[in-house]
Amino acid sequence: xxxxxxxxxxxxxxxxxxxxxxxxxxxxxxxxxxxxxxxxxxxxxxxxxxxxxxxxxxxxxxxxxxxxxxxxxxxxxxxxxxxxxxxxxxxxxxxxxxxxxxxxxxxxxxxxxxxx
Amino acid sequence: xxxxxxxxxxxxxxxxxxxxxxxxxxxxxxxxxxxxxxxxxxxxxxxxxxxxxxxxxxxxxxxxxxxxxxxxxxxxxxxxxxxxxxxxxxxxxxxxxxxxxxxxxxxxx
Numbered sequence: 001x002x003x004x005x006x007x008x009x010x011x012x013x014x015x016x017x018x019x020x021x022x023x024x025x026x027x028x029x030x031x032x033x034x035x036x037x038x039x040x041x042x043x044x045x046x047x048x049x050x051x052x053x054x055x056x057x058x059x060x061x062x063x064x065x066x067x068x069x070x071x072x073x074x075x076x077x078x079x080x081x082x083x084x085x086x087x088x089x090x091x092x093x094x095x096x097x098x099x100x101x102x103x104x105x106x107x108x109x110x111x112x113x114x115x116x
Numbered sequence: 117x118x119x120x121x122x123x124x125x126x127x128x129x130x131x132x133x134x135x136x137x138x139x140x141x142x143x144x145x146x147x148x149x150x151x152x153x154x155x156x157x158x159x160x161x162x163x164x165x166x167x168x169x170x171x172x173x174x175x176x177x178x179x180x181x182x183x184x185x186x187x188x189x190x191x192x193x194x195x196x197x198x199x200x201x202x203x204x205x206x207x208x209x210x211x212x213x214x215x216x217x218x219x220x221x222x223x224x225x
Contacts, residue, residue: 031211043202043215056212089157095211103147103206105213107159 004108006092012114018080021111024073025094033105034067034077035091043091049075082115089113119143122203122216129223135190137219139203142184149213150177150188151202159202162188193223 005024013019025032033048047057052069060067064083069075079086089112093105120141129135139148150162163170163177165186170177174193179186190197203216 033213042217043204045212045214048211050211056210091159093159103149103164104161105149106161110157110159112157 004092004094004106006090006108006111008111009109010112010114012116013082014116015083016081017115018078019082019086019113019115021077021090021092021113023075023077023092023108025075025092026096026106027073028096029094029106030072030097031095031105032069032075033093033095034075035093037089037091037110038087046077046090079113082113084115087113087115118217119214120203120205120216122201122219124219125217127219127221129193129221131194131223131225133193133223135193135197135221135223137188137201137203137221139186139188139216140184141186141203141205141214143205143214144208145184145205146208147206148179148186149204149206150186151204153200153202153218155199162201190221193221195223195225198222 007022030051034046035043037043046059047067048055049069067077089110091110092108095105123138147164147166149164151159152162153159165179174191176189200218200220202218204213
């Protein structure tokens with residue numbers, strides 16, 4: 001299995017531009033999590049989905065952030081418009097269903113976003 | 117006060133030393149995770165604990181539910197163990213993880 005796939009790996013953009021981050025979870029996993037990591041705040045949960053349905057988006061910082069999961073194999077995190085304070089590493093993680101799958105989350109390699 | 121506190125924030129050691137990293141939490145949990153983040157940035161899950169102790173190679177993780185405390189031990193540390201170690205708890209009744217700020221470990225030869 002290829003693991004969780006994220007693209008792009010690096011993104012540099014200018015303030016005000018729209019940014020779209022993409023994630024492909026591990027096949028068969030029914031949970032998908034989006035995290036943001038900064039030096040100041042560490043890792044923070046932004047939103048998570050179960051069976052493609054958003055369950056908790058309380059970590060999404062503001063209306064400029066949106067996330068979708070149109071099917072079990074694809075999710076996007078969009079920032080529009082982007083601001084310099086959005087610069088961070090964004091991780092996607094997935095988890096197998098139910099107790100049999102355990103509680104382990106498998107992280108993608110991350111997207112390093114720089115907003116100038 | 118953070119819901120998950122780790123100590124120390126930074127740790128340096130000589131190769132071969134025994135390492136302990138501590139994690140305390142203030143919320144009810146269903147599980148506690150130890151994660152490793154290498155300098156390249158990738159995050160790997162090391163352990164998931166809900167009670168007792170787990171061992172994998174030179175790594176040992178323990179948890180005391182009553183005291184809301186967990187420790188990660190590394191025996192015979194090696195330079196390749198240099199990484200950031202992150203404690204995370206899964207709050208009771210949710211699927212959310214709450215993360216500590218991490219412990220940066222450097223092991224010198």
